Amino acid sequence: MSKVATRFAPSPTGPLHIGGVRTALFNWLFSKNKSGTFHLRIEDTDKERSKDEYKQQIIKSLKWIGIEYDGEEYIQSEKIKNHLDVVSELLKNGNAYKCYCSNEEIEEQKKRAKQKKIPYIYNRKWRDIKEANAPKDITPVIRFKSKIEGSTVLKDLVQGDVQINNNTIEDFVILRNDGTPTYNLSASVDDHQMKVTHIIRGDDHKINTFKQMQIYLAMKWELPLFAHIPLIHTTEGKKLSKRDKASTIDDYSKIGIMPEALRNYLLRLGWSFKDKEIFTLDESIKHFNLEGIGKSPSKLDISRILSMNEHYIKNMNETDLYNQLNDYCINYKEKIDSNKEDKIKKSLLFLKNKAKTLEDIYNNSKYIISDLVKFNDEDLKLIDTSAKKIISEFISKISKINELKKENLEPIIKELIKSNNVNFKGVGQPLRIALTGSKFGPGIYDIIISLGKEEVIKRLSNKILA
Secondary structure: OOOOEEEEOOOOOOOOEHHHHHHHHHHHHHHHHOOOEEEEEEOOOOOOOOOHHHHHHHHHHHHHHOOOOOOOOEEHHHHHHHHHHHHHHHHHOOOEEEEOOOHHHHHHHHHHHHHOOOOOOOOOOOOOOOHHHOOOOOOOEEEEOOOOOOEEEEEEOOOEEEEEEHHHOOOOEEEOOOOOEOHHHHHHHHHHHOOOOEEEEEHHHHHHHHHHHHHHHHOOOOOOEEEEEOOEEOOOOOEOOOOOOOOEHHHHHHOOOOHHHHHHHHHHOOEOOOOOOOOOHHHHHHHOOHHHEOOOOEEOOHHHHHHHHHHHHHHOOHHHHHHHHHHHHHHHOOOOOHHHHHHHHHHHHHHHHHOOOHHHHHHHHHHHHOOOOOOOHHHHOOOOHHHHHHHHHHHHHHOOOOOOOHHHHHHHHHHHHHHOOOOHHHHHHHHHHHHHOOOOOOOHHHHHHHHOHHHHHHHHOOHHHO
């Protein structure tokens, strides 16, 4: 077999599904492990549903998670002539035929199959009828002449040997009566012309694989190797669909899941290598193999994704984490002023310890990002006369020290607790509200130090609090 080549072939009819991302990841890692090539094929022959915005979203999503395809994307609709040439060849060599069944006939066959509670299989009516006897008022479809006798064995690289009786595969349509090729024909031709050596995809494609194998054999092409990976299920054990919440890659990006974390999670979703859980990109490429893919469906668990993301947040250096936070804010929140960069980077030392997502970090750092403290009525009610007195005394005391450090602040807080006959909350809560606009958030010492003396005094002197 020639140099390893894999592909990912999504249809641009909607946002990229998380199952598709995993399929792309497995294909990409396998090709990189074998020093091969990985191609992106856009299957856009469904003109009514295919949209350029979805194509761009697919490309953007793959780039976001770190999957890079080789060369330019392969656009299926630009290759229709190649597909039609193969249809002509199959007709010429007797492996396809024209079917003149009307829509009413096909519907009647389907109705009878439903009544008998058996799968519908076209009855092959026009398989051996001469075209001279064809009706003149019907534009035919072209059907592939499938094998009837015997059985076919698929040597699946994940599932093992899978056998099927040939008579269960109908004479499937390869060209519609409007002149457009069908999926199985187009995919087979494209895979051959792209010199794809390994087709790695969901196990819901197994029946398509048997059909495509027949096209390959009829055209005397070298068969690629096939690997069918189990589908992703919900935690309830149902097949994950686009209708499910958090089913697309954008769903995770919006809540602040980082690409490295999601990529690591998807790698481990149905694949294992010894007892290793965390993989660098280089380790993923080095260790990935098809033998490590399980045969049973995997369940998508958001809690595990959050846990994985938390791990990456805690172990990422502050510069890289800030860059991720900044990108996240540009895309989904508000742009961070460049003059806030140093403060936020320093604050990440403590902010990341209480965060599972970039959204958590954003929410807990809004007091730095925003120059204007916004108060709600409920929190303002907590700034009573006693609280205002504590704030005033705190301003007076920190005005006398040069640098805000925990060792300088602790004696001041303790003194305020004692002199005002309150507990730590009695001092910390009004200060936190005054400085951030919320009674929840990071520790009070972290807040004060991260803002700096000048900004702390400025915020505590707010007329609303006077």
